[in-house]
Amino acid sequence: KKEDLTGRGERTLCTVSGEKRKANFAQDSDLRRDHSHSQGRLYIVGIGPGELGYLSQKAFGVLRSCEVIIGYRAYVKLLGDLVQGKEVIASSMGKELVRAETAIEQALSGRKVALISSGDSGIYGMAGVVLEIVEKRSINLDLEIIPGIPAFCAAASSLGAPIMNDFALISLSDILTPWEIIERRLTYACQGDFVIVLYNPKSKKRTWQISKTQALLLKYRSGQTPVGIVRNAKRGKEKVILTTLDRMLDYSIDMLTTIIVGNSSTSLSDRYMVTPRGYKIRVDAKDRLPEEFAYSLKKC
């Protein structure tokens, strides 16, 4: 039986080959073959949308405990005083591969390293490129991935509740993914009536993708489909726009912008963008919690 629950902090990892072992990566010494002398560790940390209040306490503690912080320059700046007294290695956009290499090397040399991503480290973040290298080279390294609040969750919370139901997240950047694949995904996401979240909608060099996307979406969805545009979600100077598919290009869009395109049931008011979940809500009635359900756990 594979269902044994291990204690808190440990976990049972069952692999495809049926092999079963404890995989507490922090302490598992067989994962550190070539570097058993080292105390190094690599944390891949999602720092959330930007304002430090949205950083998890876990991420906060990890960043405080690390000697080296590595990241894209603009994201390192978001950390403010948290990097004080640490070695900071910051580089420009597009240097993900070398940042990952450097982080791995620093950790293998025995240091405690935090490699940061904005939002969640596992969504278009640094977790993937690190694990690709580690897997391809069979590197044994203590590493831990710390999830964070993704930018699209921050954006959604500022728009209302646009992703209350099934959704698809698609990056419009065709630097690493061929445009035909992106277009194919947009098409199927439309046909599946998904709410569609668009990342990397436009940059200084990539300008035509967003217009092409709008044209494609208009083949499947009404021009009146609600669209939310959020720039700098939860990052200070946040800007929130509620508009429609027809009008979305009237607003400025850049790399700091997340766009959420509603599905056939999404509605828009002058306050909120909402995709209903399916509850039957009466206009006037009060479905108040009857006293028998409102049982108070603690009332001091």
Add this chain to the structure above:
Amino acid sequence: KKEDLTGRGERTLCTVSGEKRKANFAQDSDLRRDHSHSQGRLYIVGIGPGELGYLSQKAFGVLRSCEVIIGYRAYVKLLGDLVQGKEVIASSMGKELVRAETAIEQALSGRKVALISSGDSGIYGMAGVVLEIVEKRSINLDLEIIPGIPAFCAAASSLGAPIMNDFALISLSDILTPWEIIERRLTYACQGDFVIVLYNPKSKKRTWQISKTQALLLKYRSGQTPVGIVRNAKRGKEKVILTTLDRMLDYSIDMLTTIIVGNSSTSLSDRYMVTPRGYKIRVDAKDRLPEEFAYSLKKC
């Protein structure tokens, strides 16, 4: 020009009608028409996957400041001592509508209320049902939605990096969504070669949906497609399984389980499930950050 950036904490909200106004919901008095005497406020708080370390500092502060905490019983328990000294209204699963009504009523009566969701409050969470009620009844209420780390990000971080590229999130619960729609979304998500995250895969009453989903996925994807199964992600007693589409039903699956199905490029080792982002990674070479890029912001 719609691009004015307002100061930190404020935002410019441009509505579909072209109207533009400051929409700092906390202070905007015209949003509080009928309740200007009240100091009440409703926070809809995403508490993250479960362990308190993954709560954001923002959520932590909000929960501490509230008089009333309302939520699904099991999620309230995750908050532990944080609810001490507060009025707690906890009810059972399926009571989302009445919990939302109660939270709105409590806030309108002048109290500071936190309505909690596990994960992110905006993904199948409480933000939607509250806004549906508020919009349908034109209720003016101070409210703020606090995003959280979604369960699937927590699950992904424990599996490796399975959602490094475009993905679709689909709930298999057909309580509020007809099964035909769910099946349609699964089909198109397959055709778009999305990584597919499955929520609510199985409950005591809903048992056939996951088998039907597996059969449907197998029409489009190889039986060797990597599948990650995580139960209680970042919630203590976490269980992580790396397996394949063929074998996924060999493991126990319930309401506390998140399943991630890889796309055509996802790979699986005995350590990690990884969907590559598209970087060209050399097996032996070192793409180390050259000294000229490793500029140190602060080195004290």
